[in-house]
Amino acid sequence: MARGDGARPAYDPAGHDTELRAALQDLRTGRWMAMRDLLERTTAWWQWTARTQVLAAAAAGTDVVRAWRAEEPESVPAAVMHARVAVERALRARRESHRRTHELWIEAWDASHTATRIAEPDPVPWVCLLALAQLDAGLSWEEHRVAAPEPTLPVGPWGLLAEAGKRDPCNREAHHRMLQFLYARGSSGRLAEAAGYAQWAAASAPPGSALHVLPLYVRVERYRRGAGQDAALDLHWVAEDATREAQEALDTWFARSGTAERSPLDLNHLAHALWGALRFREAARVFDVLGPYWTPLPWVHRTTDPGDPARALEVFLQARARCRAAADDDPGRRF
Template structure:
């Protein structure tokens, strides 16, 4: 069966709010964010997904006009402007700089209005990747870790002060490093160093334990974009240190964290890392937890031929089929270790 691709994944409340938002109705999103309150992991992820949908319409401006004092509407305004800025930058739109200035101003206003909310600072950190030449001083500060390149480390610190180990913040930092122009930009070695550095101190249950997996997928993406192939690509995943980080993420994040708070994107990357390293029993457990949903990444990015959604889905289904088949034939009658979502 084909997987379901939906940005809300297993978050049913977010899915309902998205349906309303895409129909031009904002009240469900307002109520959802009110109920999310200070659950920063949920608030950060939900505002990001809602912003991607809202950026295609004027629905947040309608919300702001009807509730001008709403802080959540202001935060969503910042989120939407950031999304539009990133989109304009990718498309090399002539007005990208104006989008960036406006997004930065609205995010700073939201940050001054609420001292505890990490989302406005996540917005500012997301905007840093547009500054490819690191012209802004706050984007070229040095990390306390000497092996890492300069970057928006103070902005990351501001998020971390409000939401320790923020998943999106550290992924935004990774995106910033990937966006920088060579030779000033971060090398693939620095990106690996960043992922492994974060994973070395990320606590049990943290999705940041998966950052080395994301870094390794990025290595494949860049090599293929350059027309290069690594014949030892699959073998690297089964060797140290890659396999060690993968198994650590499986045992300390996947097995121990709340299943309802595990994103489909993270589960998909972990499933790929386990499958490609021939850890089929563990991969089967992760695939079972993802179902019935799926993600395009990393399956498209690791294709040796021209990346395309159909080919990426074919690889996903092959990996799932092989893993479940292996687990069924090599495990006790009870099957693979049941994930809490399925138990």
């Protein structure tokens, strides 16, 4: 395999999805037809979910989706993208403590509920509602304090998760939105709940499911919250449970999933976990699949300045070089 060791990787939300990249380029120039055509060709729910999420992030600062709906008011994909964009704007407003956060939240909730009726078989409107649940930190809404299917798990938007699951079992984004809901509730005890949830979801998922990577995200979140406070956290990447989580994600997800289905973010988390666990040869396999792409997360949390992606890229490059050197020294390595 030609690896291009000297090339600096790029951050590209489309990753290896060349069709999505072309639609994004068109969207950024104010045109929506390539987005519409791409979504009409997208039939697998996992790909539909991923593509609509990336497109919405790019469209949220524009009027492209509004222009699409004005031209094609009966379009179901346009209605779903309207909900997607509304949710993205509400979440950004909360992160920026914008004065219109509550107003945008209600608008997004209305758009998402409308989409559940218009696009009944689609999991994405339910994923949108799950994403908005994190804004309700006080659990004021009844749909956000439903009893869990297991007594060891906390109350939460389980009904919304179940609706997404009916339409797309083990929907990757739906479960990540549940994690974000649990993170938003604050304390270290809530982080323990998130860890329990991630383990439960992974244990319930079939081989090849991206849910087997969820525990790696919680481990990064635990490190992020403790960075600078507990020197022992530097050792938790090589702890027995950390090593086991990384190996299980490698064996149960990476080794049993198709290349197109692996998100760059999941691949980066797996490469990071294996590198942290000193499983350099295994990590080299993941770096090879990543090819020219990388994501700032989780690498930014291994730097002294999480706001500087350039430092995160240097950590990524150092980790990749270390892992590939170990792989190259292995006489049994085959590319």
